[in-house]
Amino acid sequence: MITLSADQLASLSITRFIFHVVHHGEDEPTFFDELEIGDFEDFFLDRARCILKGSSYEFNPQSQVREHLEAIGNESYLFVDRSRQLAVNFHSHGIDDKRIKKGVMILMELKALGKEFFAIIKYEHEQVLRYRNDGKKVMLENVMDTFTKSPDAMQKAALIDMSEETPVVMVLDRNVKDGISGFFQGFLNVRRKKNQKELTESLWNVVKDTSKKHLDELPPEFVGDVQQRTEEFVQSRDNFDDSEFFDEVFAGYANDELRDTYRSCLKNAEIEDEPFYLDKQASNGSKKRKLKTAEGITVYFSEKALSTMQVSYGKNGEKDVLIIESERIREEM
Incomplete structure (x- = not known):
């Protein structure tokens, strides 16, 4: 997963920005030139930061998206040309699906204290009514080609850390909670770093590792109690949420030290802030x-x-x- 420190988040900046219109009923995307983001950088940085709440994936070996981004990283002059090739690929994956709305595919290059990222975002056009007035006379205008702060407008997004030997892909897909739609997965050509079974088994290990570090300061019944609560949580919930899990499993024992250990163990297991479906058949590790x-x-x-x-x-x-x-x-x- 991609984890940024407070200093990295503060230094995050957009160095290149371009977008093209896709899924508008035509055979090919409508291409635009690269533009200077200027005063609107903060707006799109907020969109990029939202992707950090998504799920972690990695590219398959044949991923064309990875190939295009690596080419841009090696030869910066390819940014515009490769962005258009990405738009063609993106557009073709949804051209026959009437459920997919008109919008734009954004490609951003970002940097933060020596780390380089790319963000690919599908922004759907939302209908906005604008009014103008001449004295008491009011006129309404229908505006479709817009960027809004609405979370639903940013339908699909990926943040890719290209500074790692094996690039990390964080995916946020509004259509699939805790996962990715077939359309977006096909475009990115990615796979989950861990499957649902492995993620759930990692959760058991987090409980075990957290418990081990606090055995001397907690009552003897602590370990058996949290194991039983973990099993109840896994069997009664469909999705994992790390805050909800902590509140339920460690209820009655929670303190700041225990919470800090828990979050450290989540990070070591690479499931910190990672939403996923719970596999009820997964082994508890012992x-x-x-x-x-x-x-x-x-x-x-x-x-x-x-x-x-x-x-x-x-x-x-x-x-x-x-x-x-x-x-x-x-x-x-």
């Missing part, structure tokens, strides 16, 4: 749970065996007690 005593005894057990165990955590200096009921006990070599 088939068995375990209890470990201060005296060095470790007990491994499955969820099915939980009903045969009684754990009492001592308070005010009393010892903890573990009782296991079994049909048979045997010592193994």
